[in-house]
Structures are given as structure tokens and as C-alpha cells.
Amino acid sequence: MATKFADRMQTVHRSFIREILKVTEDPSIISFAGGLPNPELFPVEAMRKAASDVLAESGKEVLQYSTTEGYQPLRKFIADRYKSEKGIEVDPEDILLTTGSQQCLDLLGKVFLNSGDRVIIERPGYLGAIQSFSFFQPEFVTVGLENDGPDLNELEKILAMDKVKMFYAVPNFQNPSGLTYSAEKRKAVAELMAESDTLFIEDDPYGELRFMGEHQTPLSKGYLKDNCVLLGSFSKIAAPGFRLGWVVAESEVRDKLVIAKQASDLHTSTVSQRIMYRFMKDNDIDAHIEKIRERYRRQRETMVECIEKYFPEGVEITKPEGGMFLWITLPEGMSSMDLLDTAVAHKVAFVPGRPFYVDGSGENTFRLNFSNSDEEHIEEGIKRMADCLKDFFSAKK
Amino acid sequence: MATKFADRMQTVHRSFIREILKVTEDPSIISFAGGLPNPELFPVEAMRKAASDVLAESGKEVLQYSTTEGYQPLRKFIADRYKSEKGIEVDPEDILLTTGSQQCLDLLGKVFLNSGDRVIIERPGYLGAIQSFSFFQPEFVTVGLENDGPDLNELEKILAMDKVKMFYAVPNFQNPSGLTYSAEKRKAVAELMAESDTLFIEDDPYGELRFMGEHQTPLSKGYLKDNCVLLGSFSKIAAPGFRLGWVVAESEVRDKLVIAKQASDLHTSTVSQRIMYRFMKDNDIDAHIEKIRERYRRQRETMVECIEKYFPEGVEITKPEGGMFLWITLPEGMSSMDLLDTAVAHKVAFVPGRPFYVDGSGENTFRLNFSNSDEEHIEEGIKRMADCLKDFFSAKK
Numbered sequence: 143m144a145t146k147f148a149d150r151m152q153t154v155h156r157s158f159i160r161e162i163l164k165v166t167e168d169p170s171i172i173s174f175a176g177g178l179p180n181p182e183l184f185p186v187e188a189m190r191k192a193a194s195d196v197l198a199e200s201g202k203e204v205l206q207y208s209t210t211e212g213y214q215p216l217r218k219f220i221a222d223r224y225k226s227e228k229g230i231e232v233d234p235e236d237i238l239l240t241t242g243s244q245q246c247l248d249l250l251g252k253v254f255l256n257s258g259d260r261v262i263i264e265r266p267g268y269l270g271a272i273q274s275f276s277f278f279q280p281e282f283v284t285v286g287l288e289n290d291g292p293d294l295n296e297l298e299k300i301l302a303m304d305k306v307k308m309f310y311a312v313p314n315f316q317n318p319s320g321l322t323y324s325a326e327k328r329k330a331v332a333e334l335m336a337e338s339d340t341l342f343i344e345d346d347p348y349g350e351l352r353f354m355g356e357h358q359t360p361l362s363k364g365y366l367k368d369n370c371v372l373l374g375s376f377s378k379i380a381a382p383g384f385r386l387g388w389v390v391a392e393s394e395v396r397d398k399l400v401i402a403k404q405a406s407d408l409h410t411s412t413v414s415q416r417i418m419y420r421f422m423k424d425n426d427i428d429a430h431i432e433k434i435r436e437r438y439r440r441q442r443e444t445m446v447e448c449i450e451k452y453f454p455e456g457v458e459i460t461k462p463e464g465g466m467f468l469w470i471t472l473p474e475g476m477s478s479m480d481l482l483d484t485a486v487a488h489k490v491a492f493v494p495g496r497p498f499y500v501d502g503s504g505e506n507t508f509r510l511n512f513s514n515s516d517e518e519h520i521e522e523g524i525k526r527m528a529d530c531l532k533d534f535f536s537a538k539k
Numbered sequence: 540m541a542t543k544f545a546d547r548m549q550t551v552h553r554s555f556i557r558e559i560l561k562v563t564e565d566p567s568i569i570s571f572a573g574g575l576p577n578p579e580l581f582p583v584e585a586m587r588k589a590a591s592d593v594l595a596e597s598g599k600e601v602l603q604y605s606t607t608e609g610y611q612p613l614r615k616f617i618a619d620r621y622k623s624e625k626g627i628e629v630d631p632e633d634i635l636l637t638t639g640s641q642q643c644l645d646l647l648g649k650v651f652l653n654s655g656d657r658v659i660i661e662r663p664g665y666l667g668a669i670q671s672f673s674f675f676q677p678e679f680v681t682v683g684l685e686n687d688g689p690d691l692n693e694l695e696k697i698l699a700m701d702k703v704k705m706f707y708a709v710p711n712f713q714n715p716s717g718l719t720y721s722a723e724k725r726k727a728v729a730e731l732m733a734e735s736d737t738l739f740i741e742d743d744p745y746g747e748l749r750f751m752g753e754h755q756t757p758l759s760k761g762y763l764k765d766n767c768v769l770l771g772s773f774s775k776i777a778a779p780g781f782r783l784g785w786v787v788a789e790s791e792v793r794d795k796l797v798i799a800k801q802a803s804d805l806h807t808s809t810v811s812q813r814i815m816y817r818f819m820k821d822n823d824i825d826a827h828i829e830k831i832r833e834r835y836r837r838q839r840e841t842m843v844e845c846i847e848k849y850f851p852e853g854v855e856i857t858k859p860e861g862g863m864f865l866w867i868t869l870p871e872g873m874s875s876m877d878l879l880d881t882a883v884a885h886k887v888a889f890v891p892g893r894p895f896y897v898d899g900s901g902e903n904t905f906r907l908n909f910s911n912s913d914e915e916h917i918e919e920g921i922k923r924m925a926d927c928l929k930d931f932f933s934a935k936k
Binding site: 144145146147148149150151154155156157160178179181182184186187189190193194197198201202203204205206207208210241242244245247248252253254255256259270273274276277278307308339340341368369377381382383384385386394397398400401402404405406407408409410411412413414416417 | 541542543544545546547548551552553554557575576578579581583584586587590591594595598599600601602603604605607638639641642644645649650651652653656667670671673674675704705736737738765766774778779780781782783791794795797798799801802803804805806807808809810811813814
């Protein structure tokens with residue numbers, strides 16, 4: 143006899159992206175499907191030295207249990223960086239270190255969501271957030287993304303609905319679309335949020351990866367004073383293997399998140415926290431991030447140029463000023479799911495857009511990652527995609 | 540305006556133990572309160588070398604995202620060790636690496652528990668499990684622990700109740716009591732479980748820390764063939780700072796746990812996994828564990844001897860054959876919560892028993908940790924406790 147699973151397991155599924163990634167393990171496939179940083183840019187030797195030094199000097203503390211909140215000097219480092227890079231004031235006490243910023247989503251779901259509560263999510267929206275919140279059985283309501291941020295009329299209508307617990311947003315170089323909220327939209331969204339009792343969850347894993355255009359101030363602490371949380375991550379500016387992220391939340395919310403985190407994993411790897419802090423302290427992190435920006439800028443430019451050169455007419459693309467993704471829209475009526483089969487046969491892969499739409503739309507969209515391939519592979523991969531698209535377009539005529 | 544918390548937050552609280560630990564940060568206090576391994580035994584230099592070597596040789600993979608299931612060679616290492624140390628057959632594919640074994644509890648709660656489902660927990664029971672499951676709003680039902688394992692009559696009655704989803708047990712050197720299930724009890728419990736559709740969750744963080752007596756086979760895979768999961772941890776045999784544990788679960792359950800883990804933190808720190816594997820591969824782990832056993836055996840013997848020498852009549856203690864804790868029972872009507880105040884004034888600390896009893900009993904019990912103090916501090920601390928107890932006993936007369 144077997145034990146029955148909880149009801150919530152009927153509404154959650156394996157990550158579709160992770161399933162695609164299995165297909166792309168074939169080395170002859172050029173994959174624009176994943177969301178991986180370029181490993182060529184990992185500061186391997188500096189991390190090796192940081193690990194060796196911190197274990198030599200503080201080994202007993204590095205290997206022991208520690209507090210749920212996280213390593214105090216690393217929390218202060220993050221707060222200082224918000225001040226210097228983003229111009230916002232953050233109290234180190236308000237920072238909770240987490241096991242990747244993915245864990246923040248789980249903790250926020252635990253702390254805030256009753257079954258049937260409404261969660262606003264961008265259309266298209268980040269799949270990891272959809273998955274994480276789904277465990278708490280909310281009703282998702284989507285707000286359309288325009289080129290400069292969410293559709294304000296839609297947002298206002300949604301905020302007037304009952305039980306709208308949270309709005310999850312990725313205002314910088316969004317995953318999957320690559321879009322960024324303008325200063326005007328940030329201000330307008332903050333005004334709408336301030337009038338509501340809906341929590342604003344601002345996820346910002348890519349904010350430091352701006353390689354062109356104007357810096358934007360976070361909505362949280364920038365335009366919006368309270369009832370907001372701000373999520374961050376070391377995955378894109380240093381390395382994801384540490385699983386190290388954080389959430390900025392004021393005391394009442396932070397206390398609840400700490401209780402949820404104690405129950406979830408006691409605390410985040412002390413080894414990860416201490417190596418990361420040592421790396422940050424002993425190295426010129428700004429110079430390191432500048433190297434990443436410069437590389438991703440070139441890769442993004444190559445991808446956009448090749449798309450404009452090789453793709454058939456009628457395909458729309460976003461042109462992100464940072465981050466790791468761009469977003470393709472095919473003519474209405476075409477299915478990127480169907481295209482994927484052809485593409486894999488042509489040895490190139492991407493992620494179809496539909497899983498990013500909780501309302502089941504987005505059939506004619508897909509996501510391309512430009513951070514994980516060098517320029518040569520980008521050109522070759524886009525050519526392969528273009529061949530598929532031409533076949534695909536003529537078959538549809 | 541602030542967003543309302545989820546209903547579940549009314550039933551969960553900060554860990555009482557973690558609050559006591561804050562009091563014990565005063566270095567003049569001898570603390571038997573925590574559950575920390577002895578940091579003198581951490582293999583600091585071997586870990587430093589493992590970290591440096593694995594980053595030098597495989598840095599890009601160590602720092603990158605990886606699979607949710609975990610690093611395959613480490614899963615195989617764990618399976619091989621089950622065979623050699625415990626005599627049970629485990630398929631490496633059935634092992635999911637987790638962010639400490641604490642995460643297994645959260646994942647199992649997510650995958651199995653509907654609000655109102657019943658969870659059987661030992662009386663006294665592990666506080667971390669009570670906290671973790673509480674987020675899923677079950678009804679706890681407790682089964683009394685005798686010196687050789689659970690009260691079988693009680694267990695049989697509970698298993699006959701409705702909606703009994705899981706039985707969470709720590710059969711080796713239980714936290715908090717230090718008690719171990721005998722071979723007879725294991726067999727009898729397995730027989731009762733096999734007749735039920737209740738999942739058996741066997742948590743075994745201390746199993747390798749047996750420093751006297753006979754080795755016991757795990758119930759899972761040993762006495763019980765299916766509908767069971769087995770949890771393990773590197774925290775007590777290597778170091779807890781990595782937050783590295785695992786769960787053994789057959790395919791249908793494991794698949795669901797993987798989905799829950801993807802949503803919780805994508806995967807466990809690759810850095811932690813790869814350093815730990817390298818340490819395990821390059822060092823004589825059996826010799827290392829033998830050193831821990833030998834030290835904890837001496838610390839445990841010192842603690843028992845000092846208790847027998849200094850404590851007043853009428854105090855009962857368990858005499859564990861392994862692990863990190865022993866358990867004290869005061870005469871009926873006495874409160875270990877009251878005793879704690881006196882003890883802290885006498886510069887010694889412990890954990891009162893009541894939080895380990897979900898039924899509100901256990902007022903006259905408390906837990907002592909012997910792994911984290913050397914013999915000199917154990918003797919001094921037990922003398923201080925004895926002074927408190929004598930004052931306390933005479934005040935009660």
C-alpha cells in the first residue's frame with residue numbers, strides 16, 4: 143500500500159525547462175534554452191583562493207552550524223552595495239540570506255499565501271516563481287508586459303479585485319522577455335501599489351548586468367516605501383553553484399521569513415556564505431562584473447545582428463539592455479512548440495513561450511538565452527534557427 | 540497598509556532552542572543546550588585541501604548550476620556506504636541530495652500533507668520535524684517512547700485512526716531522548732507499518748555515531764520493504780556548515796520530491812556537494828568517524844558518571860549508546876522551565892523538555908548535549924547543574 147500525495151501535488155509539475163535541458167545535453171546541439179551564466183567568466187582561481195584562505199583561517203566556524211539570518215559581514219556587504227550601486231538605503235538587519243533567491247519565493251509563499259489567494263504575475267512571467275507559488279494553490283492573475291513595463295490599466299483593475307496578496311515582478315531584464323520597467327512606469331506602479339494592500343515582490347537577479355542604457359532605481363526602497371520585498375542573488379554576478387541569494391524585508395515580514403527558513407533548511411550553507419564573502423572582500427568585484435557586462439553585451443549584439451540578418455520577415459524581437467535573454471514573437475497562429483521539434487532536428491534549441499503564460503496564451507513566442515554561448519556559436523545557432531524558420535514559414539503558407 | 544500573513548503562520552513559531560542558544564552566547568555559560576558537533580573534530584585541513592583541489596580541477600562545474608537530484612558520484616558514495624556499513628541495498632538513483640536533512644522534512648510535508656492529516660511523532664519528538672510539518676497544518680498524534688522504542692499498543696491504536704499520513708521516527712540515538720529502537724521493536728514496528736498505508740519516515744542523522752553496543756539495521760530497506768523513506772546527513776560525520784543531507788525514496792515518491800525541491804531551491808549548493816565528495820574520496824572517512832565516536836564516548840561517559848556522582852536522588856537519566864544527547868527526568872511535579880532560570884543564573888544551560896512534547900506534557904524533563912563540550916567543562920557544568928538541582932529540590936520540599 144502506498145501513501146497518498148497531498149492535493150497540491152496535482153497542480154505542480156516538473157520544470158518544463160529542466161526537461162528541455164536534458165535534450166540539450168547532446169553536445170552537437172547549440173542550446174539557447176538554458177538560463178546559465180557563461181562559465182568562462184567564473185572567477186575560478188579567485189574562488190579557489192577564497193575557499194582555501196577562509197578554511198585555513200576560520201575553518202571551525204566555516205564548517206559549523208550558524209544563524210538562520212546569515213553571515214553578518216556578508217549582509218553588511220550587500221547593504222553597502224545597494225547604497226553605492228543603486229542609491230537605496232538598506233539596513234543589514236533587514237537582509238535574510240537564502241539558498242538561492244529561488245528559496246525566497248518558497249518562503250514568501252509559505253508566509254503569505256492561503257489557498258485561493260490571488261497572485262499577480264507578469265505575462266509572460268518567470269517560470270520558477272509560478273512553480274514555487276503553485277505549491278500554495280493561489281489563483282494567478284496576469285498583467286501584460288509592454289516594452290516599458292506592465293500595462294497600468296490592467297494592473298489597476300487587478301488591484302481592485304479581492305484577495306490580491308502579492309504582485310511578483312522582475313523589473314530589470316525580465317526572465318523570459320528581457321524587458322525593463324522605465325522610470326515613469328516604476329513611479330506609476332509604485333503609486334498603484336501604495337494605494338493597495340498587495341505586497342510587491344521585486345526580484346532582481348539581473349540588475350547588475352546592465353550593459354547599455356540608463357541605470358534604474360529599484361521600486362522597493364526607491365519609489366515604494368513599504369509593503370515591498372526586494373530579492374537578490376550572487377548567481378549572475380559571481381557563480382550560481384553556491385546557491386546564495388537574499389531577501390530584503392522589514393522586521394515584521396523578516397521575522398516570519400526567518401521562522402519559515404528555520405523549518406525549511408535551518409540556514410544556508412555556511413561554506414557558501416563564507417567563501418562568497420571572502421571572494422567579495424579580496425577581489426575587485428566591480429571589475430569582475432564589468433567583464434561580464436562587456437561579454438554579454440557583445441553576445442547580445444551578435445545575437446540581435448544575426449537575427450536581423452538571417453531571420454525571415456514577420457518575426458519580432460525584444461532588444462534588452464542587460465540580462466541574459468531575448469524574446470521572440472512569431473506571426474499569430476504559429477506554434478513555437480511545433481518549431482522546437484524542427485529546431486532540435488536542426489541541432490539548435492530554445493524554450494517555447496507557452497509555459498511562461500499561466501493563461502495558456504503565448505503559443506507564438508519563445509525565449510533565447512545569449513549569456514551561455516560564445517559569438518561563434520550564436521551566429522551558427524541563429525543560422526540554424528533561421529533555416530528552421532524559413533522551412534516552418536513556407537510550410538504554413 | 541500591510542499584507543496579511545497566511546493562516547498557517549498562526550501555528551508556527553521561532554525555534555525555542557534557537558532562542559535559548561542566544562542566551563548561551565555568553566562565554567561564561569557552560570551550555571549543554573545546543574545540538575552542535577564538537578568543532579575540534581572538524582577535518583579543517585582536509586576540507587581546505589578538498590575545496591582547493593576540486594576548484595582547481597573542476598572549477599567551472601563546481602561553480603555552475605547543476606541537477607536537482609544532486610551530484611551522481613556523491614549519490615553513489617552514499618549508496619555504497621549503506622551497503623558496507625548498514626548492510627542494505629540502495630539504488631543511487633533513489634537518493635536525492637538535499638539542503639541538510641531538515642529540507643527533507645519540508646519536502647515531505649509539501650508532497651504528502653493536506654491540512655488536517657495526522658502525523659505520528661515520538662513523545663518526546665524532534666523539534667525540527669514538528670516545526671517543519673507544522674507549516675502544513677497537520678494534526679500531530681504522539682506515540683510514547685520506551686527504552687527500546689515506541690509503545691507498540693499505542694502505535695497500533697494510532698495506525699487504526701483515519702488519515703494517518705506519516706510516522707516520523709528517529710530510531711537511532713533519538714533527538715532529544717538518546718533512545719534507540721531494539722531489533723525486536725524494529726521488526727514489530729515494521730510489521731505494523733506494513734499493514735497500514737502510513738508512510739514511515741526514518742530520520743537517521745546519528746546512526747554512524749554508535750560508540751558502544753550492537754549495530755542496528757535500519758527499518759527502511761532492512762525490516763520494511765516499501766512505503767518508507769530514509770533520511771541521512773553529513774552534518775554529524777563530517778560538518779554541518781555544508782547543509783548537506785539526503786533522502787532515499789523509491790521512484791514515485793522521489794519524482795514528487797524532485798518537483799518540490801525544484802520549486803524550493805532548484806538544487807543544493809554544488810560547491811558543498813563537490814567539496815564533500817572530494818573530501819570523502821581523498822580521506823579515510825572510517826578513521827575520521829572512529830575519532831568522533833571515541834571522543835563522544837568519553838564525553839558521554841564523563842557526563843553520565845558526573846550525573847551519577849553529583850545529582851541528587853530521584854533524577855532519572857537515559858544512557859545512550861551513541862549520538863549527542865541524553866535525557867533527564869525530574870520527579871513528577873517539577874518544572875524544568877523553572878529550573879532553567881536558576882541554571883542560567885548558575886552559568887549553565889540545557890533545553891527544557893516541554894517543546895519536544897506536542898501534547899503539552901514533559902514539564903519535568905530536559906535534554907543535555909554531550910557532543911559540544913570537553914570533559915573538563917562537562918564535569919564543571921554538571922556540578923553547577925547539581926548545585927541548582929539541590930537548591931531546587933529543597934525549595935520544592
